[in-house]
Amino acid sequence: MSKHLTLAVAERDAAETFAHGAVEPDTIMERIDALRPWLRSMQMEAERQRRVPQETVERLAETGAYDLAIPPRFGGADFSARDLFRIYEALGRGCGATAWTLWASTGGNMWSAAFADEVVRPVFDAPWTGNRTCAVGGSTRRLSGTARRVDGGWMVKGAWPFATGSVHASHAYLATFYDETDDTKVGMVLLPRDSYELREDWDAMGLAATGSGTIVVAEDLFVPDERFSTPQMLIERLARLKERGFGLRPGGLGRSIMVGTGNALGMAEHALELFVDGIGKKGIAYSPYSRQADAPITHLNVGYATMQIKAARRVAETALDDLDRLHELGEDVTPVETVRLHADAGFIWDTCATAIEALFKASGASGIAKKQPLQLVARNCRAGSMHAVHNIQTCMENYGRQLCGVELAVTSANVLERVG
Incomplete structure (x- = not known):
C-alpha cells in the first residue's frame, strides 16, 4: 500500500x-x-x-x-x-x-x-x-525520570510521584529529562502498566482517595523511539491533526484547570447543603439558641458562604465563556490570558475552600468526627486549592506582576505545559 x-x-x-x-x-x-x-x-x-x-x-x-x-x-x-x-x-x-x-x-x-x-x-x-492513562508532567528533576539515548530508543528510569489515576490506568505518560545539564531538554514516554512499579505511598490529609502514588522504574528500561516524544514533536503533530480537522480546543493547561474548577464549586455546594440540612437539628452550646437555625451568626455564615460561592461561580462563568468563544473564532489563548486563567482558577479554589471551612467551623465540635461528611469535603477542597496550578499566592503574584507591567522571569513548568 x-x-x-x-x-x-x-x-x-x-x-x-x-x-x-x-x-x-x-x-x-x-x-x-x-x-x-x-x-x-x-x-x-x-x-x-x-x-x-x-x-x-x-x-x-x-x-x-x-x-x-x-x-x-x-x-x-x-x-x-x-x-x-x-x-x-x-x-x-x-x-x-x-x-x-x-x-x-x-x-x-x-x-x-x-x-x-x-x-x-x-x-x-x-x-x-475506567481511565486508560495517567500523566505525570514533572516540573523538576525530582518529580521526573531520566532518559538516555541508545540505538533504536532510550533507556529510562526514575520515580514519578503524585501519579493521580495511576491505580486504574493501563498506561502512563511520564516526563523524562534527557540531558544531564539542560533542564529544557524534557520529553515524555508512554509506558504500559506492566513495565513499572506502582508504590502505594499516597497518604494525604485531603484528596486521599485519588490514589496518587509514585510510579517507579528502578532499573534502566528500554523504550523504543516510537514511545518517546518531545514538546516540539507534539507541536508538529498537533499542527497536522488540526489540518485534518482533529485539532484540540484552545486553552491547553489553562483550559484544563478552568474546567476542573467545577469540582471546587461542586464540593462547595455539597458543603452548603450539608450545613443547612443540619442547623435545625441541634442547638449551640453555651448560648441561648436551642436551634442553630435561629442564631444570627448562622445566618451570617450562610449568607457569606453563599455569596463566596456565587462570586467564584461568576469568575468561572466569565472564563468559560471566553474559552468557548475562542473555540468558535478558531483562536487560541495568549500567554497573558493563560496567566489570568491561572489566577481565576486559584481564586475559585481558594474561595470555595474558605467558604467550606467557615461552614465547617460553624458546625461545632461534633463536626470533627470522621463520620461527618463536612470535614471530608473541607479537607478535599483545601487540598485541591494547594495544588501548584491552583496555589492562590503564586497565581495572584504572577497576575499582579502582569497587571503592573513587570516582565515575568522564566518560571518552572511541567512538560504538560511546554507546548506553544
Whole structure:
C-alpha cells in the first residue's frame, strides 16, 4: 500500500471514530446526578482505600464520564469548556476525590497526539473500565525520570510521584529529562502498566482517595523511539491533526484547570447543603439558641458562604465563556490570558475552600468526627486549592506582576505545559 493511500485510510478511520463520538454531556450529567447518592455513601470508604473503589469506577464508567479521558479522535468526548465544567461540578457534589481523579486522567489527552496513532490507538481500542492513562508532567528533576539515548530508543528510569489515576490506568505518560545539564531538554514516554512499579505511598490529609502514588522504574528500561516524544514533536503533530480537522480546543493547561474548577464549586455546594440540612437539628452550646437555625451568626455564615460561592461561580462563568468563544473564532489563548486563567482558577479554589471551612467551623465540635461528611469535603477542597496550578499566592503574584507591567522571569513548568 502506498504512503498516500495508507494516510488516506488512517484519516478515514479517524473520521469514522470521531463521528461516532461520545455520550452527550446532558446524558452524562443526568447519570451522574442519579449516581450521586452512591458517590456520597462511598466517600469515606474511598478515603480508607486511598483510591476510588473499583465498584465506583465501574458505576462511573456506565455514565460515560470516562469518555472525557479519551482523545476525541479515538471516540472520546469533545465537549465545550462549560459542559466539562458542569460534569466536574456534578461529580464534585458527589465525591470531590472521584471528580479530581477523572479530571487528572484527562491530562494525557493532549499528549496522545505526540505519538503516532498506530502506537496510541491500541491503548484506547482495548477493552477497559475506567481511565486508560495517567500523566505525570514533572516540573523538576525530582518529580521526573531520566532518559538516555541508545540505538533504536532510550533507556529510562526514575520515580514519578503524585501519579493521580495511576491505580486504574493501563498506561502512563511520564516526563523524562534527557540531558544531564539542560533542564529544557524534557520529553515524555508512554509506558504500559506492566513495565513499572506502582508504590502505594499516597497518604494525604485531603484528596486521599485519588490514589496518587509514585510510579517507579528502578532499573534502566528500554523504550523504543516510537514511545518517546518531545514538546516540539507534539507541536508538529498537533499542527497536522488540526489540518485534518482533529485539532484540540484552545486553552491547553489553562483550559484544563478552568474546567476542573467545577469540582471546587461542586464540593462547595455539597458543603452548603450539608450545613443547612443540619442547623435545625441541634442547638449551640453555651448560648441561648436551642436551634442553630435561629442564631444570627448562622445566618451570617450562610449568607457569606453563599455569596463566596456565587462570586467564584461568576469568575468561572466569565472564563468559560471566553474559552468557548475562542473555540468558535478558531483562536487560541495568549500567554497573558493563560496567566489570568491561572489566577481565576486559584481564586475559585481558594474561595470555595474558605467558604467550606467557615461552614465547617460553624458546625461545632461534633463536626470533627470522621463520620461527618463536612470535614471530608473541607479537607478535599483545601487540598485541591494547594495544588501548584491552583496555589492562590503564586497565581495572584504572577497576575499582579502582569497587571503592573513587570516582565515575568522564566518560571518552572511541567512538560504538560511546554507546548506553544
